[in-house]
Amino acid sequence: MRQRVAVIDFETTGITPGPDCRATEIGVAMVENGRVVDRFQSLMNAGVRVPPMIEALTGISNAMLRAAPPAHAVMRDAAAFVGSAPLAAHNASFDRKFWDYELAQLGLARGQDFACTLLLSRRLLPQAPNHKLGTLTRWASLPDTGRAHRALADAEMAANLLCHLEDTLRGQFRLGDVNHGMLCKLQKVAAAKIRPYLDELQAAQRV
DNA sequence: TGCCAGGCCCTCTTTAGGGCCTT
Numbered sequence: 001m002r003q004r005v006a007v008i009d010f011e012t013t014g015i016t017p018g019p020d021c022r023a024t025e026i027g028v029a030m031v032e033n034g035r036v037v038d039r040f041q042s043l044m045n046a047g048v049r050v051p052p053m054i055e056a057l058t059g060i061s062n063a064m065l066r067a068a069p070p071a072h073a074v075m076r077d078a079a080a081f082v083g084s085a086p087l088a089a090h091n092a093s094f095d096r097k098f099w100d101y102e103l104a105q106l107g108l109a110r111g112q113d114f115a116c117t118l119l120l121s122r123r124l125l126p127q128a129p130n131h132k133l134g135t136l137t138r139w140a141s142l143p144d145t146g147r148a149h150r151a152l153a154d155a156e157m158a159a160n161l162l163c164h165l166e167d168t169l170r171g172q173f174r175l176g177d178v179n180h181g182m183l184c185k186l187q188k189v190a191a192a193k194i195r196p197y198l199d200e201l202q203a204a205q206r207v
Numbered sequence: 208t209g210c211c212a213g214g215c216c217c218t219c220t221t222t223a224g225g226g227c228c229t230t
Contacts, residue, residue, distance in 0.1 A: 009229095010229090010230080011230070012229090012230050013230075014212095014230060015212055015213090015229075015230055016211090016212050016213085016230095021230090024230090051230095053230090054230060057230065058230075089229090090228085090229075091214095091227095091228050091229040092229095093212095093213070093214055093215085093228090093229080094212095094213090094228075094229040094230075095229080097212090097213090097229095098230095118215090118227090118228060118229080119214095119215075122215080122216080122227095130227080130228090131227075131228070132227090132228070132229090133228090133229090149230080190216090191215090191216070191217090192216095192217095
């Protein structure tokens with residue numbers, strides 16, 4: 001895609017955002033022309049405790065968060081970094097909840113749609129053993145981006161996967177122009193109907 | 208007191224149930 005897309009990933013203290021469940025780290029990988037061209041990453045201190053299970057998963061400790069900048073400052077910087085670029089994430093329904101919640105703490109609201117590399121992978125890469133981010137990265141021989149379950153490494157993994165999905169649409173499905181709006185529509189098409197939908201898109205691009 | 212996400216997708220489905228995926 002020639003347009004810039006901001007691929008984001010949050011580490012958090014749990015599954016559902018709220019007063020006791022907040023983001024602890026954000027990573028953003030800015031994709032343009034099929035590669036990562038810019039990066040943003042920061043731990044963020046929202047004043048909540050990290051449960052032991054989450055610390056074991058992410059390696060992010062309470063001591064690390066005590067030394068981290070406040071969440072509102074980090075989110076203000078992250079929102080400025082993203083600007084008006086369309087968004088993407090792996091299992092975007094998760095990151096979208098936290099993006100919206102953390103922005104709402106600043107009185108801000110999201111203006112862009114999210115593309116979801118999980119939904120797109122289920123449709124375009126059904127032969128993969130499963131659709132976890134790490135599995136897809138290894139299965140598609142995408143670059144090792146660092147420690148899994150840290151925000152920027154995961155954001156870059158999802159960014160590389162987004163580029164791989166775009167390559168799949170261009171190569172296997174012979175689509176010329178791929179853009180974020182097309183991906184957002186594609187991820188809503190029922191998996192069983194994806195092939196005829198792509199055939200229609202291909203035919204329309206030929207006209 | 209006891210519970211604790213939710214949207215997507217498949218199938219032994221649609222008057223439902225269970226696995227996947229994210230932390």
